[in-house]
Amino acid sequence: MAGDGFDSRNESNTNVINVTEKLTAKVVLVCIVAASAGLIFGYDIGVSGGVTMMEPFLREFFPFILKRMADASQNQYCIFDSQILTAFTSSLYIAGLSASLIAGRVTTSIGRKGTLVVGGLIFLVGTLFSALAFNVAMLIIGRILLGFGIGFTNQAAPIYLSEMAPPKWRGTFSTAFQFFLSLGVLIATLLNFFTAQLDGNGWRFSLGCAAVPASIMTLGAIFIPDTPSSLIQRGKVSLARQSLTQLRGVEFDTEAELNNIISYNEAAKALTLEPYKKILLRKYRPHLILTVAISSFQQLTGINMIAFYAPVLFRSIGFGSNSALIGAIILGAINLGSTFVSAIMVDRYGRKFLFLEGGTQIFVSQAAIALLMALELGTAGTEPFSKGAAIGVLILMCSISAAFGWSWGPLTWLIPSEILPMEVRPAGQGICMAFNFGTTFLVSQTFLSVLCHLKYGVFFLYAAMVFIMTIFVALFVPETKGIRLDSMDTVWLRHWYWHRFVEQPSKSSMPEQQTR
Numbered sequence: 183m184a185g186d187g188f189d190s191r192n193e194s195n196t197n198v199i200n201v202t203e204k205l206t207a208k209v210v211l212v213c214i215v216a217a218s219a220g221l222i223f224g225y226d227i228g229v230s231g232g233v234t235m236m237e238p239f240l241r242e243f244f245p246f247i248l249k250r251m252a253d254a255s256q257n258q259y260c261i262f263d264s265q266i267l268t269a270f271t272s273s274l275y276i277a278g279l280s281a282s283l284i285a286g287r288v289t290t291s292i293g294r295k296g297t298l299v300v301g302g303l304i305f306l307v308g309t310l311f312s313a314l315a316f317n318v319a320m321l322i323i324g325r326i327l328l329g330f331g332i333g334f335t336n337q338a339a340p341i342y343l344s345e346m347a348p349p350k351w352r353g354t355f356s357t358a359f360q361f362f363l364s365l366g367v368l369i370a371t372l373l374n375f376f377t378a379q380l381d382g383n384g385w386r387f388s389l390g391c392a393a394v395p396a397s398i399m400t401l402g403a404i405f406i407p408d409t410p411s412s413l414i415q416r417g418k419v420s421l422a423r424q425s426l427t428q429l430r431g432v433e434f435d436t437e438a439e440l441n442n443i444i445s446y447n448e449a450a451k452a453l454t455l456e457p458y459k460k461i462l463l464r465k466y467r468p469h470l471i472l473t474v475a476i477s478s479f480q481q482l483t484g485i486n487m488i489a490f491y492a493p494v495l496f497r498s499i500g501f502g503s504n505s506a507l508i509g510a511i512i513l514g515a516i517n518l519g520s521t522f523v524s525a526i527m528v529d530r531y532g533r534k535f536l537f538l539e540g541g542t543q544i545f546v547s548q549a550a551i552a553l554l555m556a557l558e559l560g561t562a563g564t565e566p567f568s569k570g571a572a573i574g575v576l577i578l579m580c581s582i583s584a585a586f587g588w589s590w591g592p593l594t595w596l597i598p599s600e601i602l603p604m605e606v607r608p609a610g611q612g613i614c615m616a617f618n619f620g621t622t623f624l625v626s627q628t629f630l631s632v633l634c635h636l637k638y639g640v641f642f643l644y645a646a647m648v649f650i651m652t653i654f655v656a657l658f659v660p661e662t663k664g665i666r667l668d669s670m671d672t673v674w675l676r677h678w679y680w681h682r683f684v685e686q687p688s689k690s691s692m693p694e695q696q697t698r
Contacts, residue, residue, distance in 0.1 A: 205351060208429050213346055215402035217358035219298060219339035221395040222305055223332050224366025228514060229388050230271045232374025239385040243270075243318050260634035265627070266318065272627035273322045274329035278619035281333025286457065286612030289338050293416060294345070295408040297338035302400030305331025306393055313390030328392070329619075335399070337615050341607060344599035345409040346429070349666045353528035353596060360592035361521040366395060368514035375511060410440070411604060414447045446604065446668070457609035466606060468680035470613070472659060473598040477614040479651045480594040481621040483544055484644035485586045488513060488579055509576050516580045520587030532663040533593055534655065540589025541652030545645050547581040552641035554578070594618070600662045601670060 233239050240247050244267050289297045308327030315321040339359055347355035373391060377384035407429070413422035422443065426436040455463070461470055528536060558571045602610035633640050660673045660680070674684040 205348060206429060209346060209348070212406040212429075213343055213355045213358060215399070215406050216294075216298065216339050216342040216346070217355070218362050218395070218399045218402060219301070219335040220359040220361070220363035221366040222302070222392065222399060223336060224363035224368075225370045225392050225395050226274065226328055226332065226366075227363075228367035228370030228510075229374060229392065230274075232371055232378070232510065233385045233388055234267060234270065236374075236378050236385045236388075238382055242385075243321060265631070268627050268630055270318075270321060270325060272623050273325040274332065275619045275623035275626060277326040277329025278333035278336070279329075279616050279623060281330040282337060282612050282615035282619055284612075285334050285337035285615065286608040286610075288334065289341065289412075289608040289611070290415065290457070293408040293412040294338045294342040295403055295406060295412075297334050298342070298403035299400055301331045301334030301336075301338065302396050302403060303331070304334065305396045306400070307331075309390060309392045309396060312392070313386050324389075331396070333615060333619065336618075337608075337611055340595040340599040341611050342409055344596075344667070345411050349664060350529065352600065353533070353663065354525045356596040356599065357521060357525040357528055357592040359595050360587070361518070361525065364514065364518040364521050364587060364591070368511070368518050369395075371510045371514045375508065410443055411447070414440075414443045415604075419444065457606050458612075461606040461609050461613070465684055466603075466610075467683045468674055468677075469601050469603070469606070469610060472601060473610050473614045474617050475654065476594055476597055476659070477618040478621045479647075479654070480590045480618060481625050482644070482647045482651065483541075483586055483590050484548055484582065484641070484648070485590070488582060509579075512576065513579055513583045517583040517587040517591070520584040521592065523584075524588035524592045527588065528592070528596070529663060532661050533597060534659060534661045536589045537593060537655045537659065538652060540585040541648055541655065543585035544582050544590075545648045545652065547578045547585070548641045548645035548648060551575055551578045552638045552645065555638035555641065597659070597662065600665075600667065601673075603670070604667075 234244075237248065247267065285297065288300070292300070305328055308324050308329075308331055311320060311324030311327060313324075315324055340356065343356045343359060344352060370388070374388050377388045380387070407425040408421070410422040410425050410429075413419075413425060419440075423436065423440055426440055460466070524536060554571050554574055558568060598611060598614045599607070629640070632643075636643065658679060660677050662670065662673060665673060671684060674680045
């Protein structure tokens, strides 16, 4: 694919890039446009938590929450425990899960670019429903449409980035998706802070402004080329040649790279099984297990608990309404800044190092929050939360947000798109997103109820899960830094456990210099 041919001087037996690759302005531009799909996902994550704190919104759709907030004897852990309220947030993710199950086929049939455009248009329709909602049903229909749009864009963007970015820069470019996601969260949270000061319809303005990033991404996607791999996969050889020429420049001979893509695609097509059946074969077992595990584990770090409900959580432990939104803004800024750290370190120190450091930091911070809340609120939840302890919780949440921003945040989008072979990549990415959305739905739908019942123990629960996840990464996730996608088989062959599942690549079945 495009990213694998940046320097034709690489030897066929060289797995790690050892020369400087040509990085053109065109590659940078198209990758930025594709990565901006993260902006609409992040904006939605950020806006939903803040809107549920706005009194006009609660008065319009959830008046019983306001009554609980006015009750001084109410258990602080349980103020926002409402399945209908959480359905406002979580309905998007069950829709995203459904979209992910078909997005793999859509990505194969209309390409990565086409899927981005379709997803953006569906998201725009969902924004209209959300901003104009006059009852809970219309509100949730809007959320479902938003979920379908995000399901398509989140499927296509990581694949596009992995196929367009050169191996030396693949980690950095893939991190751009998480950067835009974090930027979207921060923008939405800032906007919520200002619209919360408005009387009446400030929440409609916040929800309606989602159309701005969606329009930017959709219009941008219309004008970028599709990936050469996707075009070849759909039999559009002349367009693939044109795409390569645009990426490399007219002075670069693209025929050898194009022929490699064609050869690899023909070899992949010779395997006649349908991709969703093919990925169940034994030789794809490592790819499938890690894709499912990493995408699910991301949500079990507790980050979406913080991203969705930071304003609600801060309000529950004693912050005022504006203070709660300010706390959420701080968290968003920290997460955005940490994404820059990941972009700098991911191709220098590797994926595994960031996973292990981030997991350790999140584990310690979650356990410390649990201890603070146990000491301050106890199990009854009726004791006042001291200002010092509230600041301590904010600092610890910033620690979690930072660690996530340079580890589980960007790496969840990067690793599956790296390890999945081209013949099962769309199907595998669809499975990845389906499990990600499914786990997000479970977390977002149950968190406030679990907080009400487990009290501070919910943070011990997340700490325990992060500990298990970190051990899993240490044992089973291979390092993929600098490895060409066409040489990824060597990663599995060298692994202490996964080598028993994969097959030695056959020189007769694949071209000597494979590409995406």
